[in-house]
Amino acid sequence: MISAIEGWWSDGHTASRRRVRLARAGGQLRLVGIESGAEAVYLGLADLRLTEEVYRGQPLRLAHPDWPDAILTIEDHRLIEWLYDDAPRLRRRYLARHGARWRFAVWGGALIAVLVVLTLAVPRAMVLLAPSVPAAWAEALGEITVETLASNRSTCREPRAQAALEELVARLAAGADAPYRFTVRVFESPVANAVTTTGGHIVIFSGLLELGQTPEELAAVLAHEIAHGVERHPLKALLRDMGYRLLVALMAGDASVGADLVSEAARLTLERSHSRADEAAADELAMTLLHRAGIDSRGVARLFQRLVEQKERTTVPALLSTHPGLAERIAAAETRQRSGKPALTSSTWRAVRAMCGR
Structure with a gap:
């Protein structure tokens, strides 16, 4: 008492x-x-x-x-x-009953919860900004990203082959509601890969020209990369991965940003692995672009199958390692494929394959 x-x-x-x-x-x-x-x-x-x-x-x-x-x-x-x-x-x-450990657990748990929310919610929120980013800003960032990639690589510049590639890209992009004009460059590299930066800049590595056996297979890759650009997948990926730093540069209206930011954007462009949902969306639109251009779309499944065969013989090529669910995508491509016109003439295709001097 x-x-x-x-x-x-x-x-x-x-x-x-x-x-x-x-x-x-x-x-x-x-x-x-x-x-x-x-x-x-x-x-x-x-x-x-x-x-x-x-x-x-x-x-x-x-x-x-x-x-x-x-x-x-x-x-x-x-x-x-x-x-x-x-x-x-x-x-x-009145919290004296719980002591320091309880308070530490409560505040620590609250801090972890906040960090989890920021980790999960902020990247998704950043992605939602992609449609609002001005096309000119995305194009400028993509251009300097490509120049960064070119700084330690040789560019293949054979005029006839370059003109053929640009014409093929224009034919494919004409069937899309694209937010910007697409460009294409070829870099000397044994890597069998192609990537798209922000603003519709497509980069092909010469190893892909050696892997593909028909111009329709090359057209399939270009249509796929154009589809990624139309859907703004590269920009969404950078906003998700680089977050506030890219947003600050955007708010400042400076697409040139800093050297470290551009270097990271270039690295992420090469290392990017799109989600299955993004790949499926790009595959579907790529088929539509091929059909609208009147190009034979059977090259899509053939190229994917060639990648599977190469995987069984050697190490995984870059194009395969960054594109998940290949078996399902082959089946989907075979369901929609149809015959059509050649993507390039025989002589033009030979010039494209040899444009890097091989």
């Missing part, structure tokens, strides 16, 4: 505070001045509350709606036990 608890009462009307002794009187807390013997103050227990969260070693500061400016300060935490059943509002902010 608690015999007596004392505290300090500040009524809010004067600057002084009185030392008081606390006693229970039915459903109320009775405060009686110790030195002055002043008239008692009664506070209803049901509405008694703590003004702040209280931990071990801190004084209790209580308030009551009947005395809106008054504060009752008590050092003795036994008050909580004494009034526990009749003053339920005191329990809400």
Whole structure:
């Protein structure tokens, strides 16, 4: 049984505070001045509350709606036990029972939850900005990204072959509602791959020209890369992976950004692995572009099958390693494929395959 608890009462009307002794009187807390013997103050227990969260070693500061400016300060935490059943509002902010470990767990858990939300939600929110990015900004960023890729690679510049590639890209892109004009460059590299940067800049590595056996297979790759550009997949990937840094550059209206940012954009362009959903969308649109251009679309399944065969013989080529679900995509391509015109003439195709001097 608690015999007596004392505290300090500040009524809010004067600057002084009185030392008081606390006693229970039915459903109320009775405060009686110790030195002055002043008239008692009664506070209803049901509405008694703590003004702040209280931990071990801190004084209790209580308030009551009947005395809106008054504060009752008590050092003795036994008050909580004494009034526990009749003053339920005191329990809400009294945390001394849990100790430091509990507080650490609660705050640590809250911090982890915030980080998880930011990790999951922010990248997705960034992707939603892609349609709002000006085409000119995306084109400029893509151009300097390609120039960065070209800084340590030789560019294949045979005029006839380059003109044929540009014409083929234009034929395919004409069937799309593209936000920008597509360009194409070929770099000397044994890698069998093709990538698209932001703004519709397509890069082909010469190893892909050696892997493909028909111009329709090359057209299939170009249509696929154009489809990624139309769907803004490269821009969405950069917004997701680079986040706020790319957004700040966008808000500043500076597509040239910093050298480190461009270098990272170039690296991510080469290492990017699109999701199955993005690949499926690009495959579907690529087929549509081939059909609208009147080009034989059977090259899609043939190229995929060649990649599977190469995987069985050697290491996984870059084009295959970054494109998941190949078996399903072959089946889907065979379902929609149809015959059509050649993508290039025989002589032009030979020139394209030899444009890097091989």
